Amino acid sequence: EPEVTQTPSHQVTQMGQEVILRCVPISNHLYFYWYRQILGQKVEFLVSFYNNEISEKSEIFDDQFSVERPDGSNFTLKIRSTKLEDSAMYFCASSEMGQVYGYTFGSGTRLTVV
């Protein structure tokens, strides 16, 4: 069964550093998403991406965040200057036609900011 692949599975970074979280969506999917889950809290929507542009973003997705599809396979989330409160599990998801019921999630990247 096709999978969404996220790398790395765990990343530790120092406060103020830039991090890039990587995702390889399912190959025929056209819509891409990032969600995050701070430990003990809800999974929260960050951003959706279609046709090389952001289609929707949440209040969490401020200027320190950016997304990119640098080539035909990767979808990245960049955090420019990490803060302690960015420590969370970050999930990538993709869907073929943008249907909210058609998501496939990756296994997540645990980001720890120290």
Added chain:
Amino acid sequence: AQSVTQLGSHVSVSEGALVLLRCNYSSSVPPYLFWYVQYPNQGLQLLLKYTSAATLVKGINGFEAEFKKSETSFHLTKPSAHMSDAAEYFCAVRGGNYGGSQGNLIFGKGTKLSVKP
């Protein structure tokens, strides 16, 4: 605005017993509702979904959920728990400003299910 409340952050049942995980939602539009499961070190896997068709929805691994509009509930059940059901379960509702079937997911806090032998 849409929201989801999951009652009970941790539920423990004996193997073979009924599993009942509670979810209540709030939505200003006809809701799409979902249950996801997360096994340790894995991603979120869709268990089942309600998208305005039959109110009793059957999913994978013997789980089912019933949409009750009058109670704004979408509780997840399984008649007989198995050890392999131990995981974290998330209820979600469609959010966002899209019409049709698009949008994003608004999750509850999750319920961790433990199954005792």
